[in-house]
Amino acid sequence: MMQIPYITGDGIGEEIFYAMKKVVDSALSNVYGKEHKIEWIEILAGQKALNRVGELLPAETIETIKKYKIAIKGPLMTPVGKGYRSLNVTLRQVLDLYACIRPVKYLPGVPSPIKKAENVDMVVFRENTEDVYSGIEWEADSEEIKKVKEFLRQNFGITLREETGIGVKPISRFASQRIVRKALEYALKNNRKKVTIVHKGNIMKYTEGAFRKWAYELIESEYKDKIKDKVEVNDVIADNMFQQIVLHPENYDVIVTTNLNGDYLSDAIAALVGGIGLTSGVNMSDEVALFEPVHGTAPDIAGKNIANPTSMILTACMMLEHIGLFQASKKIYNALVKTINSGLVTKDLSELKGISSWLGTSEFADMVIKNLE
Numbered sequence: 321m322m323q324i325p326y327i328t329g330d331g332i333g334e335e336i337f338y339a340m341k342k343v344v345d346s347a348l349s350n351v352y353g354k355e356h357k358i359e360w361i362e363i364l365a366g367q368k369a370l371n372r373v374g375e376l377l378p379a380e381t382i383e384t385i386k387k388y389k390i391a392i393k394g395p396l397m398t399p400v401g402k403g404y405r406s407l408n409v410t411l412r413q414v415l416d417l418y419a420c421i422r423p424v425k426y427l428p429g430v431p432s433p434i435k436k437a438e439n440v441d442m443v444v445f446r447e448n449t450e451d452v453y454s455g456i457e458w459e460a461d462s463e464e465i466k467k468v469k470e471f472l473r474q475n476f477g478i479t480l481r482e483e484t485g486i487g488v489k490p491i492s493r494f495a496s497q498r499i500v501r502k503a504l505e506y507a508l509k510n511n512r513k514k515v516t517i518v519h520k521g522n523i524m525k526y527t528e529g530a531f532r533k534w535a536y537e538l539i540e541s542e543y544k545d546k547i548k549d550k551v552e553v554n555d556v557i558a559d560n561m562f563q564q565i566v567l568h569p570e571n572y573d574v575i576v577t578t579n580l581n582g583d584y585l586s587d588a589i590a591a592l593v594g595g596i597g598l599t600s601g602v603n604m605s606d607e608v609a610l611f612e613p614v615h616g617t618a619p620d621i622a623g624k625n626i627a628n629p630t631s632m633i634l635t636a637c638m639m640l641e642h643i644g645l646f647q648a649s650k651k652i653y654n655a656l657v658k659t660i661n662s663g664l665v666t667k668d669l670s671e672l673k674g675i676s677s678w679l680g681t682s683e684f685a686d687m688v689i690k691n692l693e
Contacts, residue, residue, distance in 0.1 A: 322643060323359045325384050329394020330366040331617025332627035332681075337394045339629035339685035340636050346689045347648045347655075356645060361388075365407055366396040377407055382414055385608060392611040392639055394632065397619070405455070408612075412448045417603035417610055418495060419502045420446040422586040423638070427630075429661035430594040431672045439570035440592050443512070445503040446582025448603060450495045451527075453579045457487035491527040491578065496534040502604075503576035504543050507551045517555035518577035518585060528558075531578055558585070565589055590614065597668060600634035602642070611639045625680035628666040630656065633688065655691035659684070662691075 328337045341360065348356050363381045370376050376399075385391045396407040411417065422444045426437045434440075458465035460483045468486055472478040480486075500517070507515050517536075521529030532555055539553055547553065556564060558581045565572060565585075569592060577585060590596045601614040613631035621627055633656060640649040659665070663675060664687050670678035679687060 321357050321359050323361055323388060325361045325363045325388050325391040327363055327365045327393035330397040331395060331619040331622040333394025333617060335625065335627050335681045336629040336632040339681050340632040343633055343652060343685050343688050344636050347652045347692055350692050351648045351651055377410060385415060385610065389608050395613060395615060395617045397617045409453060411610065412603050415608050416605045417608065418447065418449045419499055419604045420448045420582060421604060422599060422601045422614060424589045424593055424599050426593045427598055427660055428657050430598060432592060432594065434566060434592055437593060442572050442589055443574050444582055444586040445499055445576040446586060447495055447499040447579050450490050450492060451579030452487050452489050454490055460485045489527050491531055493534045496531045497538040500535040500538050500576050503574050507574045508546065512573045514552045514573040516572055516575050518558050518561050518575055518581055519555060520558040522557055528578060561585060562588055594672060597628045598630050600631060600638050602638055609642055611635045625682060626667045627681045628668050629681055629685055651692055655688045658691040659687045
């Protein structure tokens with residue numbers, strides 16, 4: 321029996337988690353009988369943690385994830401206001417989950433805004449610990465920013481406007497090369513044919529440009545022979561990449577990029593296949609994997625049994641593959657496609673498909689289970 325910690329999450333998290341759980345448990349039983357089962361271990365974060373133990377991210381939660389080296393979570397909400405940091409960002413930084421990996425593949429039966437949606441099959445590797453998401457910023461007119469502005473003026477002759485906020489964009493060789501290494505290893509292991517480095521180095525030469533430079537230096541020193549005749553490597557300017565994924569999605573396979581670019585780009589690619597509610601994700605270090613859907617908490621529809629659990633189910637498929645249960649993952653994926661193709665879908669997909677009838681969150685999961693047979 322495998323033990324896997326889980327965080328249900330906030331908003332729709334509870335509903336989509338338990339929908340996913342019953343699909344996974346059914347698939348494991350269907351494929352392996354009693355040979356492979358999961359013992360689900362609940363750990364706390366977000367509103368549930370705040371209500372029960374008085375803090376948003378208990379130390380016990382972090383320690384449990386470190387112990388088991390794997391966990392799956394629903395979306396987490398960060399309370400609005402000073403003093404609260406993003407729980408998702410905190411988890412990534414505390415656990416050094418430097419790689420955000422988001423596969424985006426067209427699900428047959430889902431309406432798409434592009435003509436050849438079946439050509440969309442990309443995996444985005446986003447560096448998770450640096451860039452403007454590092455949390456180094458100062459509020460306009462704060463005492464801290466006055467010191468920063470004075471430092472810039474005195475030492476570099478840089479004068480900024482009044483009421484200017486400042487954020488720092490750190491990009492290091494170490495972080496850049498380890499995310500590129502992760503992407504290259506994935507491409508080699510999974511027989512992917514191309515890795516595209518996405519950057520804005522034509523403008524931000526010493527951060528985004530350095531990311532590109534260090535990527536090619538790594539390839540030259542460690543991967544030149546390994547990828548020869550196996551994996552093509554190229555690079556694309558970030559703004560151009562947004563039109564390329566729409567016009568020529570078939571030209572792109574594995575994408576590796578900086579934090580902010582990766583955040584924007586992965587959501588944009590998801591839009592080509594029906595939106596972020598239909599894509600999965602994992603945040604990884606070299607030891608720990610934290611699986612999570614890529615959408616938010618959607619508090620406006622929480623508790624109404626109308627949320628789409630597809631992203632959570634696909635995320636579980638990634639998790640099953642990570643622990644070697646490929647047959648169960650494939651079984652779930654095929655059942656999901658069969659369910660969507662049949663027109664028995666959740667409210668959001670019914671609106672996309674232009675049909676009036678739809679299934680609730682739990683009922684959709686039940687239909688996926690039925691299609692496991």
